[in-house]
Amino acid sequence: MSVPGLIRMGDNTLVLGQRVSEWCGHAPALEEDIALANTALDLIGQTQLWLGLAAEREGKGRTADTLAYHRDAWDFRNLLLVEQPNQDFGVTMMRQFLFDSWHLEALTTLAEHDDTEISAIAQKSVKEVTYHRERSSDTVIALGEGTEESHARMQAALDRLWPYVGEMFSTDGDDLTDMAALRPAFDTYLETVLTEATLVRPHSDFAHMGGKTGARHTEHLGHMLATMQVLPRSYPDATW
Amino acid sequence: MTQPSVDEVWSWLAAIPDPEIPVISIVDLGIIRDVQWLDDTLEVTVTPTYSGCPATSIINMEIETALRVKGIENLSLKRQIAPPWTTDWLSDAGKAKLESYGIAPPKAAGGPDRCPHCESSSVEKISQFGSTPCKAQWRCTDCLEPFDYFKCI
Numbered sequence: 001m002s003v004p005g006l007i008r009m010g011d012n013t014l015v016l017g018q019r020v021s022e023w024c025g026h027a028p029a030l031e032e033d034i035a036l037a038n039t040a041l042d043l044i045g046q047t048q049l050w051l052g053l054a055a056e057r058e059g060k061g062r063t064a065d066t067l068a069y070h071r072d073a074w075d076f077r078n079l080l081l082v083e084q085p086n087q088d089f090g091v092t093m094m095r096q097f098l099f100d101s102w103h104l105e106a107l108t109t110l111a112e113h114d115d116t117e118i119s120a121i122a123q124k125s126v127k128e129v130t131y132h133r134e135r136s137s138d139t140v141i142a143l144g145e146g147t148e149e150s151h152a153r154m155q156a157a158l159d160r161l162w163p164y165v166g167e168m169f170s171t172d173g174d175d176l177t178d179m180a181a182l183r184p185a186f187d188t189y190l191e192t193v194l195t196e197a198t199l200v201r202p203h204s205d206f207a208h209m210g211g212k213t214g215a216r217h218t219e220h221l222g223h224m225l226a227t228m229q230v231l232p233r234s235y236p237d238a239t240w
Numbered sequence: 241m242t243q244p245s246v247d248e249v250w251s252w253l254a255a256i257p258d259p260e261i262p263v264i265s266i267v268d269l270g271i272i273r274d275v276q277w278l279d280d281t282l283e284v285t286v287t288p289t290y291s292g293c294p295a296t297s298i299i300n301m302e303i304e305t306a307l308r309v310k311g312i313e314n315l316s317l318k319r320q321i322a323p324p325w326t327t328d329w330l331s332d333a334g335k336a337k338l339e340s341y342g343i344a345p346p347k348a349a350g351g352p353d354r355c356p357h358c359e360s361s362s363v364e365k366i367s368q369f370g371s372t373p374c375k376a377q378w379r380c381t382d383c384l385e386p387f388d389y390f391k392c393i
Contacts, residue, residue: 031367031377038369045292049321120322124291127324127393128373135368 001184002060004077005176007067008212009121010050010080012066015221016099018084018228035135039096042128049089049121057138069232071224073191074122080211081164087157090143090150094157097140100133101189102168105182134177137193144197155199166207245308249275249282259298260331260372263341266299270329282307287325290373291373302368327392338390344378346392355380356387 021040027033051064054139081099086092107129112121143150169186171179194201231238253275254267266272284303288296300317309317326337328345330338335345344352344363354361360382367377370388379386 020284031369034371034377035367035369038373040334041292041294042290045288045290049291116322120324124288124321124324127326128290131368131391138368228335 001057002118002176003054004174006050006054006057006118008174009076009176010054010064010067011045011076012099012103013043013050015048015076015078015224016096017047017084017193018039018224019082019084020092020096022086023092026212032089036092039132039135042132046121046128049124053117053121054136069229073217073225074214076217076221077212077214078221078224079167080208080218081161081168083218083219083224084161084164085213087160088153090153091138091160092094093106093139093143094154094161096132097136097193098161098165098190099168100129100136101186101193102182104129104133105185105189106179109177111183113176140193141197141198144194144199151198154197158194159202162202162204163206163208166205167209167211170207170209171213172213191197191203241276243280244312244342246275246277249284249312251334252306252310253303255282256299256302259295259302261338261341261343263337264330264334266303268331268334268337269324270327271299274318278316281316282312283316283318285318288319289325291321293373295372303390322364325393327390331391342387343375344389346390348392350392352378352387352389354383356384358383361383377383 017040020036020043023033023036024040025033029035048064049066051067055062055064055067079099081095082094084091104126107122111119111126113119113122140154144154145151169180169183175180190201208218211218250267252271253272254265256266258264258269269289271287271289272284273287274283276283278388284307286296286300288305299371303317330346338345338357343352344356344357347353352363353366355363358380360380362381363378364381365376365378366386369375370377374391374392375388377386378389
């Protein structure tokens with residue numbers, strides 16, 4: 001059954017889309033604000049496709065909206081990385097860069113999937129995520145080799161988020177493809193960007209797990225969902 | 241009523257402006273993938289430009305409104321996401337209209353070849369993203385005007 005794998009893809013884009021949209025109106029420069037909002041919009045659009053297909057195949061009368069707004073934290077199957085708080089702009093962009101680098105590899109592989117509905121969503125998303133990765137890579141490089149302050153912040157961001165990288169490449173039968181097989185291509189790309197950004201890849205590959213299986217989310221997810229879900233939960237039939 | 245021909249329906253659709261960039265029509269944009277009659281139902285196949293583009297639902301509404309006015313009673317709007325929309329489907333007429341409107345048309349090279357205002361080739365990128373998902377922000381270093389560039393995807 002593809003439903004659990006579709007929910008993982010859709011929960012990743014939903015949670016990161018919601019996180020990134022928290023920047024709307026608060027980014028350090030107008031261009032960055034627009035770029036973040038556009039990235040969030042793409043991610044939410046992809047969520048509608050992934051969760052829409054998951055709901056349809058599940059056949060329990062749920063929709064993409066029901067899945068997004070009427071599940072609790074323990075039912076979410078997103079990676080721990082994407083639920084981490086925004087912190088400063090450096091942490092936000094480092095999180096984006098690490099996710100985009102995994103996401104593009106995953107989508108490129110899924111675009112060749114035998115299931116035509118899965119491959120259609122992946123083909124659509126690849127085009128958008130190619131732009132996301134280009135921008136987040138450029139930003140990581142610009143800030144990494146920027147001022148002493150920006151360099152220190154980007155290295156701190158990488159050190160802080162690194163323990164959440166390993167989970168992206170953990171894999172089981174629920175995944176739509178073998179995620180572990182994506183690691184070599186990810187490592188190669190990461191190395192190129194980090195070198196240009198004069199940043200150092202942390203030595204320890206210790207990885208926090210539990211997001212994509214739902215076994216143990218970080219405390220941050222529940223707080224985020226509380227904000228995201230309050231309206232449809234308080235007024236379940238609200239329309240506008 | 242007699243069934244209007246598919247060509248006639250295409251000509252009606254060609255008169256519907258894009259809600260964000262009204263200078264081009266939704267047919268110029270290349271998002272109408274097919275028009276066909278299935279018995280007495282008219283089926284129009286539409287593909288989104290970007291998956292989260294908020295204009296998509298407005299476009300569907302405008303198609304419906306325009307065709308109802310023409311007397312189409314049984315209408316089905318079909319969403320198709322594969323093959324994914326590409327700026328290669330933008331018509332040449334559409335590209336020319338974009339440029340005269342001040343939006344540099346998409347180029348395979350990944351950036352505009354000239355400023356849509358003064359035609360100088362001295363241009364630089366400000367941001368990968370712009371006022372809508374389909375555009376990036378550039379500027380001309382000769383006339384100093386910023387301008388939108390229609391991203392090539």
